[in-house]
Amino acid sequence: MSRTTRKTGAKERVDLLIANAEELLTLRGGPEKPRSGKEMRELAIVRDGAVAVRDGRILGIGTTKDILRQFKGGYIISAQGKTVLPGFIDPHTHLVFAGSREDEFEMRVAGTSYMELTSSGGGALRTAKETRSARLEKLVELGLERLDAMLSHGTTTVEAKSGYGLTTSDELKILEATRRLNQLHSVNVVSTLMGARAVPPEYHNNPKEFVNLVLTEMIPRVADRGLAEFCDVFCERGAFSLEQTKQILVKGKAAGLKPKIHADEFSQLGGAEIAADVGAVSAEHLVYSSIEGIKALARKGVIAVLLPAAAFSLMLGRYANARLMLDSGLPIALGTGFDADCWVESQQLVIAMACRFMHMTPAEAITAATINAAYAVNRASEVGTLEVGKRADILVLNVPNHSFIGYRFGGNLTDKVIKNGRLVVDREKQGEPVFMNKTE
Numbered sequence: 001m002s003r004t005t006r007k008t009g010a011k012e013r014v015d016l017l018i019a020n021a022e023e024l025l026t027l028r029g030g031p032e033k034p035r036s037g038k039e040m041r042e043l044a045i046v047r048d049g050a051v052a053v054r055d056g057r058i059l060g061i062g063t064t065k066d067i068l069r070q071f072k073g074g075y076i077i078s079a080q081g082k083t084v085l086p087g088f089i090d091p092h093t094h095l096v097f098a099g100s101r102e103d104e105f106e107m108r109v110a111g112t113s114y115m116e117l118t119s120s121g122g123g124a125l126r127t128a129k130e131t132r133s134a135r136l137e138k139l140v141e142l143g144l145e146r147l148d149a150m151l152s153h154g155t156t157t158v159e160a161k162s163g164y165g166l167t168t169s170d171e172l173k174i175l176e177a178t179r180r181l182n183q184l185h186s187v188n189v190v191s192t193l194m195g196a197r198a199v200p201p202e203y204h205n206n207p208k209e210f211v212n213l214v215l216t217e218m219i220p221r222v223a224d225r226g227l228a229e230f231c232d233v234f235c236e237r238g239a240f241s242l243e244q245t246k247q248i249l250v251k252g253k254a255a256g257l258k259p260k261i262h263a264d265e266f267s268q269l270g271g272a273e274i275a276a277d278v279g280a281v282s283a284e285h286l287v288y289s290s291i292e293g294i295k296a297l298a299r300k301g302v303i304a305v306l307l308p309a310a311a312f313s314l315m316l317g318r319y320a321n322a323r324l325m326l327d328s329g330l331p332i333a334l335g336t337g338f339d340a341d342c343w344v345e346s347q348q349l350v351i352a353m354a355c356r357f358m359h360m361t362p363a364e365a366i367t368a369a370t371i372n373a374a375y376a377v378n379r380a381s382e383v384g385t386l387e388v389g390k391r392a393d394i395l396v397l398n399v400p401n402h403s404f405i406g407y408r409f410g411g412n413l414t415d416k417v418i419k420n421g422r423l424v425v426d427r428e429k430q431g432e433p434v435f436m437n438k439t440e
């Protein structure tokens with residue numbers, strides 16, 4: 001890297017310098033594809049690291065000594081005692097929905113299964129009903145609040161799936177809300193059409209006709225209006241069959257929507273095999289996937305998007321077999337799975353769960369929540385690592401090294417979030433807490 005070796009001449013002026021990071025996790029120098037196996041443990045750490053930023057891009061990265069010799073900044077952030085890394089990318093959310101289902105949560109705690117709730121009109125179908133009756137402006141307002149929470153936990157890019165509309169006009173409304181959220185909020189929002197999230201009640205006796213609606217109306221209209229980049233299907237018993245899933249993903253692909261799939265979340269239906277078959281970008285959940293399915297995904301270079309918080313929230317008592325996936329050379333990305341059943345905005349917590357429930361190391365989980373997640377949403381050339389030329393989406397965490405990410409959990413480790421080179425979250429400036437019970 002020429003910029004870190006130049007020793008003479010005037011210092012170049014930059015907008016922002018982040019200096020003295022205890023650990024700077026660059027994740028640079030990896031392969032030009034999603035990382036797998038041992039590559040997922042390589043964080044390319046610079047100790048006493050610094051980053052120079054101008055016009056929203058990374059201009060220099062290296063040791064503090066080298067960077068301060070070459071650049072002078074405008075704004076300087078001291079990251080002494082802290083860990084600096086790429087902003088998190090959350091590759092699986094259902095960001096836009098109305099209402100909440102805390103009453104169902106109480107029923108699930110008492111033993112009712114998710115599929116039982118769905119078959120009695122609860123679950124996703126109830127959220128769909130509430131989302132259908134919500135105005136576009138309301139959905140945008142709710143989305144903005146959720147993006148604020150995600151950003152404060154260090155997420156700078158998020159994927160958002162539709163699927164709580166289940167009519168063409170309501171799916172378009174959700175995707176339009178998603179488009180506005182991307183414009184209004186500093187978090188980048190990547191849009192996915194998931195018209196086949198559930199069979200709505202009006203098609204209960206004729207699910208084939210609903211699949212037909214997705215094929216002939218939703219996909220063409222969404223593609224025409226450029227409202228989504230990806231197409232996703234809930235492939236599961238009681239939702240969409242392997243054959244229907246394939247039909248929808250193939251049609252979406254022909255219309256320019258890259259395929260994703262919700263596979264093997266509640267049973268071993270063979271969704272992983274279908275994902276490999278259609279050449280999906282990612283297969284998501286994979287809690288019950290077969291060994292053959294995992295190997296097929298690895299052969300085809302499909303990314304496994306794992307959602308331990310979803311399995312935790314639904315109390316499945318089981319998690320995806322991440323170690324087998326890593327041994328099979330399957331790249332893993334991690335997402336929150338944020339939706340009305342899994343209301344979690346924090347990739348920090350997801351990493352803590354991935355370490356404990358799926359035995360991923362903190363380094364593997366960090367790779368999964370940054371560069372591999374960037375690949376899962378087709379943004380790896382822009383974000384996911386800290387390298388010269390990439391967008392300056394940078395997270396400063398209030399911990400001295402990367403092993404703390406996952407180790408310390410339940411709170412928010414964020415100190416600062418920089419988005420496109422701008423400081424957008426500064427938790428250091430929130431003031432001192434007030435302890436009401438303190439006596440003089």
Ligand SMILES: [Zn+2]
Nearest residue numbers: 092094262337
């Ligand atoms: Zn999902």
